[in-house]
Amino acid sequence: MKSPFPGMDPYLEDHWRDVHARLIVYICDHLQDQLGAGKLRARVEERLVVEADDVAVRAINPDVRVFESARGDEGGGVAIAAPAAEDQTETYIEIIERGTHDRLVTVIELLSPTNKLGADARRAYAIKRQEVRSAGANLVEIDLTRAGHRQLAAWPIPRSHRTTFQACVTRAHDRSQPRAEVYRMPLEQPLPVIKVPLRPTDKDVTINLQALVDQAYRRGAYDDIDYTRPPVPPLSRTDAAWAAELLSVNRTG
Numbered sequence: 626m627k628s629p630f631p632g633m634d635p636y637l638e639d640h641w642r643d644v645h646a647r648l649i650v651y652i653c654d655h656l657q658d659q660l661g662a663g664k665l666r667a668r669v670e671e672r673l674v675v676e677a678d679d680v681a682v683r684a685i686n687p688d689v690r691v692f693e694s695a696r697g698d699e700g701g702g703v704a705i706a707a708p709a710a711e712d713q714t715e716t717y718i719e720i721i722e723r724g725t726h727d728r729l730v731t732v733i734e735l736l737s738p739t740n741k742l743g744a745d746a747r748r749a750y751a752i753k754r755q756e757v758r759s760a761g762a763n764l765v766e767i768d769l770t771r772a773g774h775r776q777l778a779a780w781p782i783p784r785s786h787r788t789t790f791q792a793c794v795t796r797a798h799d800r801s802q803p804r805a806e807v808y809r810m811p812l813e814q815p816l817p818v819i820k821v822p823l824r825p826t827d828k829d830v831t832i833n834l835q836a837l838v839d840q841a842y843r844r845g846a847y848d849d850i851d852y853t854r855p856p857v858p859p860l861s862r863t864d865a866a867w868a869a870e871l872l873s874v875n876r877t878g
Contacts, residue, residue: 626848629875632816633769633790633838635856635868637847638738641770645737647841649716652735652832656720656821659830664722665823671714715739720823730823731763731797733832741773754778763822764795767834769810772858778805785809789864792834796822812864813871852876 628634637644649669657667715737720730734740740750757764758778766777769790777793790810808817816835823830852872860868 626843627839628842628847629852629872630812630868632810632812632814632835634842634847634850635771635789635812635860635864636850636852637838637842638770638772639857640845640847641737643845644841645735646716647845648735648837649718651837651840652733653718655832655837656718656830660720664724666721666723668719668721669716670719671716673714729757729760729762731765731821732757733765733821734767736766736768736770738770738772741770741775747774747776751776758795758797761797763797765792765819765821765832766794767792767819767832769838771860777807782807788812789861790816792817792819794820794822798825812860813867 628637653667653669660667717735718733721727722730734750734754740746754764754766764778768775768777771789775791777791778795782791782793786807786809788809789812792808792810794806794808795804796806806820808819810816816838819832819834820829821832852875855865856868859865
């Protein structure tokens, strides 16, 4: 079964841990298919996130990375636990080039509310983003969640591109004249294909975001979602009115 929404289904945010995990694996496989039999390899890794009262306290490492070469020591850090805090891991992807020295090429972040809820989490994410840029790497940010404070590398986002969901691509070779490619993702439209830059001499690979979200919905068996209730978190007034009409047509069609 397919979601009744033409793009990102806002009801999936209530199941984000499962959806995030599925999308990371699907993105990894999707990228590896395009990388082929060359030196680049896509790998799924993990990061530690500490939560307290549904607010992220600390987050370590990016969601999706693109690397050259095999890694030596695994990076990481220590999450400072707080009372009643809950530890969890979120997966990310590394693409490495075998036979070189761990040069970071591209980082892809599939943002979660844990990146966006609470000042400490936002600050930790901003530091990670700056570290990526300081390393001379490309950055791809995909935000399919609505909870929390959105912060992308292109912020402030032009008003015309402040849609329900967003993506942003910052290329490493543009550091002298920083600019970002911002993808509009309105609720009522299918998700776009995102270009993922690698090394300057490489052709971009892509993420067919809509196809992968549809796959996550189908394989996650989300046909049991109750669309008669509002999604969590609630939609904006404009989006809620549009969604109510869409779902009403689907129920009577």
